[in-house]
Amino acid sequence: MVQKPRGTxxxxxxxxxxxxxxxxxxxxxxxxxxxxxxxxxxxxxxxxFTAKSGAGVVKQLYAFQDKSERNLTLRPExxxxxxxxxxEEMRSEPKPLRLSxxxxxxxxEESKKGRYREFFQYGVELIGATGPLAEAEVISLAIDMxxxxxxxxxxVRIGHVGILNDVLTGLGLSSEGQPxxxxxxxxxxxxxxxxxxLKELFSTHGVDSSAIxxxxxxxxxDGGAETLSSAREILSHMNIGxxxxxxxxxxxxVLHHLAPKAPSLKVNLCVARGLDYYTGMVFEVDVPELGxxxxxxxxxxxxxxxxxxxxxxxxxxxxxxxxxxVLLALESQAExxxxxxxxxxxxxxxxxxxxPFRIESTNVLSLVKELRGAGHNVELDLRGKNIGKSxxxxxxxxxxxVVIIGPQDLENSQCSVKNLISGDQNxxxxxxxxxxxxx
RNA sequence: GCUGUGAUGGUGUAGCGGUUAGCACGGUAGGUUGUGGUCCUGCCAGCCCGGGUUCAAUUCCCGGUCACGGCCCCA
Numbered sequence: 001m002v003q004k005p006r007g008t009x010x011x012x013x014x015x016x017x018x019x020x021x022x023x024x025x026x027x028x029x030x031x032x033x034x035x036x037x038x039x040x041x042x043x044x045x046x047x048x049f050t051a052k053s054g055a056g057v058v059k060q061l062y063a064f065q066d067k068s069e070r071n072l073t074l075r076p077e078x079x080x081x082x083x084x085x086x087x088e089e090m091r092s093e094p095k096p097l098r099l100s101x102x103x104x105x106x107x108x109e110e111s112k113k114g115r116y117r118e119f120f121q122y123g124v125e126l127i128g129a130t131g132p133l134a135e136a137e138v139i140s141l142a143i144d145m146x147x148x149x150x151x152x153x154x155x156v157r158i159g160h161v162g163i164l165n166d167v168l169t170g171l172g173l174s175s176e177g178q179p180x181x182x183x184x185x186x187x188x189x190x191x192x193x194x195x196x197x198l199k200e201l202f203s204t205h206g207v208d209s210s211a212i213x214x215x216x217x218x219x220x221x222d223g224g225a226e227t228l229s230s231a232r233e234i235l236s237h238m239n240i241g242x243x244x245x246x247x248x249x250x251x252x253x254v255l256h257h258l259a260p261k262a263p264s265l266k267v268n269l270c271v272a273r274g275l276d277y278y279t280g281m282v283f284e285v286d287v288p289e290l291g292x293x294x295x296x297x298x299x300x301x302x303x304x305x306x307x308x309x310x311x312x313x314x315x316x317x318x319x320x321x322x323x324x325x326v327l328l329a330l331e332s333q334a335e336x337x338x339x340x341x342x343x344x345x346x347x348x349x350x351x352x353x354x355x356p357f358r359i360e361s362t363n364v365l366s367l368v369k370e371l372r373g374a375g376h377n378v379e380l381d382l383r384g385k386n387i388g389k390s391x392x393x394x395x396x397x398x399x400x401x402v403v404i405i406g407p408q409d410l411e412n413s414q415c416s417v418k419n420l421i422s423g424d425q426n427x428x429x430x431x432x433x434x435x436x437x438x439x
Numbered sequence: 440g441c442u443g444u445g446a447u448g449g450u451g452u453a454g455c456g457g458u459u460a461g462c463a464c465g466g467u468a469g470g471u472u473g474u475g476g477u478c479c480u481g482c483c484a485g486c487c488c489g490g491g492u493u494c495a496a497u498u499c500c501c502g503g504u505c506a507c508g509g510c511c512c513c514a
Contacts, residue, residue: 053514391475
């Protein structure tokens with residue numbers, strides 16, 4: 001039997017109901033914050049992603065040639081396509097732009113729980129506005145989304161690549177080099193907490209090893225905005241400017257007013273995100289109980305539009321939310337809490353079965369049409385069983401009410417409307433208004 | 440890229456070198472020609488794929504596929 005390709009999933013009606021509810025929730029939050037939905041192609045030119053991330057990414061892409069030998073790839077993420085779209089379609093739009101997107105992305109890598117070859121991302125980008133206020137707007141949306149879907153036990157970490165960059169530059173490290181500059185290498189090591197590796201790197205570049213202690217102090221800062229004053233002290237000791245810290249400090253102050261309270265929000269100056277196009281604030285959200293794949297959201301301020309000749313708009317700020325991972329976390333938390341509703345609003349809306357009993361179905365077709373036209377979710381019974389079996393079937397399929405029409409009903413222009421939840425049954429006149437009132 | 444565990448109807452499982460492969464849920468048909476979620480009965484439906492060992496493999500061995508873990512990575 002042919003089965004679905006590795007790392008892909010099918011979504012049955014029950015799963016889709018949950019996913020649609022979640023998508024709607026995210027969409028509503030995005031709109032509440034002014035972010036408007038866009039959509040880009042599932043496949044793009046290969047160059048779009050090699051320009052952004054280097055030729056090395058190709059091995060992780062679903063890249064292919066079409067029949068005219070164009071080099072294409074399924075998209076591995078959505079930021080670059082959105083940047084491309086802005087440069088092609090939205091150059092003359094008044095800025096700033098608040099854009100949101102949702103869709104599947106594809107990466108060729110090992111699949112396991114929480115990591116799929118086809119996965120879904122919801123994300124936003126704020127283009128044409130920079131600074132702590134813009135960044136706080138973006139983070140506050142992220143927090144609002146996670147807060148409103150009922151997620152618990154999540155941790156926000158906010159850092160600032162500029163701070164580390166200033167420190168490492170101040171130590172005399174270069175931002176040039178292949179395949180990776182000393183500064184980028186240092187950040188990666190700091191992000192991993194690999195102090196031995198860092199020590200080795202510093203000695204090869206002739207950096208005084210006493211700097212390690214200062215960096216370690218910076219990395220050990222743990223807490224909210226108050227930790228920034230300690231950071232400021234350390235930087236002063238090292239004779240490093242504190243502009244980035246001032247920015248971060250301002251951001252946290254603004255965020256405090258703008259965002260719902262997150263379960264845990266900490267400053268962590270070693271958040272490096274592993275990406276060299278992030279230039280300022282960076283942030284991540286983790287749900288520790290997810291284990292190995294616990295990061296559910298990540299973003300920050302980055303410079304990418306210069307790749308499209310729009311350097312005046314850099315930097316932008318945005319984040320990507322791991323749709324599948326947040327759902328996994330919600331499902332696991334709902335199960336632990338014994339809660340049946342995983343995503344708020346996922347419960348199916350009321351629906352009605354119209355059951356012609358021992359009469360020709362043609363007698364009720366216009367009723368079905370009119371009920372649907374009045375906005376009800378209506379199914380016409382197609383099985384033609386006896387009433388007992390039909391009610392059984394209706395309740396197993398989640399109907400909230402059944403309209404039963406038999407020969408006598410037809411004669412008297414009436415019908416029985418049974419509420420499957422309460423069990424109540426009423427005889428009402430056989431017209432849309434009367435039935436609508438009661439279902 | 441490295442590595443561990445697993446795979447039996449649609450779902451969850453039992454079991455075994457020779458079995459009519461058991462059970463529960465599910466689906467379906469009836470018991471019931473105007474009232475469901477109970478009950479009873481019949482039926483449907485399975486040993487992931489390929490190779491090897493063996494008189495005999497669903498069971499043991501090897502490879503593949505898929506899933507789930509632990510590292511690496513994660514634009």
